[in-house]
Amino acid sequence: MTQPGTIKERFPATAADVRHALIRTDAALDAGGAAEPLRIRAEIALGEIFNNIVEHAYDGAEAVHQRDILICLTLQASGIDCDVRDWGKPMPDGGLPARPYPPIDAGDVPGLPEGGFGWALVRDLADDLCYRREDGQNILQFHLSQPD
Amino acid sequence: MKMSFEPRGEIGVVRVEEARIDASVAIEFKDQFKDLTDGSETNVVLDLSAVDFLDSSGLGAVVAARKLLGAGRVLELAGLTPAVGKVMTLTRMESIFPIHADLEAALAAYGPRDPSV
Numbered sequence: 001m002t003q004p005g006t007i008k009e010r011f012p013a014t015a016a017d018v019r020h021a022l023i024r025t026d027a028a029l030d031a032g033g034a035a036e037p038l039r040i041r042a043e044i045a046l047g048e049i050f051n052n053i054v055e056h057a058y059d060g061a062e063a064v065h066q067r068d069i070l071i072c073l074t075l076q077a078s079g080i081d082c083d084v085r086d087w088g089k090p091m092p093d094g095g096l097p098a099r100p101y102p103p104i105d106a107g108d109v110p111g112l113p114e115g116g117f118g119w120a121l122v123r124d125l126a127d128d129l130c131y132r133r134e135d136g137q138n139i140l141q142f143h144l145s146q147p148d
Numbered sequence: 149m150k151m152s153f154e155p156r157g158e159i160g161v162v163r164v165e166e167a168r169i170d171a172s173v174a175i176e177f178k179d180q181f182k183d184l185t186d187g188s189e190t191n192v193v194l195d196l197s198a199v200d201f202l203d204s205s206g207l208g209a210v211v212a213a214r215k216l217l218g219a220g221r222v223l224e225l226a227g228l229t230p231a232v233g234k235v236m237t238l239t240r241m242e243s244i245f246p247i248h249a250d251l252e253a254a255l256a257a258y259g260p261r262d263p264s265v
Contacts, residue, residue: 015171015172016172018170018171018172019172036230041234043231044203044231044234047170047201048204051170051171051203051204051205054171104240104243104244106244109215112211113208114212115204115205117204117207117208118204121238121239124238125238
């Protein structure tokens with residue numbers, strides 16, 4: 001049974017389903033009393049993590065019978081405890097990419113970065129990021145703290 | 149996705165009439181921006197006041213739009229909602245995009261179009 005303050009969802013790993021899941025999650029967090037700065041933090045971080053699953057974990061020709069994303073979010077006074085799972089490929093090198101924001105040189109318009117922001121945003125916004133592979137599942141757990 | 153272009157003297161206004169610029173519409177955004185601004189040679193202000201959410205794919209598409217204008221033109225941003233502003237701040241985009249509170253402020257920064265009015 002779902003406890004008050006807990007949001008559980010399972011949805012297909014497609015860009016369109018990610019969009020709808022983010023909209024539903026934001027509404028559920030709002031209904032649960034989460035203030036806007038925390039909800040913004042959640043939407044940005046979860047969006048990047050979901051997109052990464054769609055584009056990388058489930059990328060390629062491997063037959064995956066469960067092409068879904070499973071989330072469990074627990075709203076607490078300190079923020080949101082998050083658990084995100086998928087059945088796709090493991091992270092390359094078994095860990096999370098340690099990626100800083102791409103450098104920006106305003107004087108070099110053709111060289112401006114169009115990508116590489118995703119994991120930097122996640123690392124910036126999420127605390128206690130923990131990844132493990134278990135029974136064919138990627139399990140990503142982290143905490144989104146109440147912004148100051 | 150719904151986008152429009154309106155020339156306003158020395159600057160063109162591209163307005164996004166969608167609530168989200170995310171991975172599912174990023175390519176479409178870039179293509180439409182190109183089509184809308186192709187004939188003009190002015191700077192462009194991108195009015196994002198209707199956009200509630202922008203992910204890193206959407207951000208990449210806005211950067212791509214900036215590149216389409218080339219080094220000789222400027223892409224300015226107006227009307228950032230809280231989530232969009234947060235992404236721009238975290239990724240240090242203020243260093244490449246002049247940012248205005250809203251479209252009126254962006255147009256005002258270009259001064260009166262016609263002194264006789």
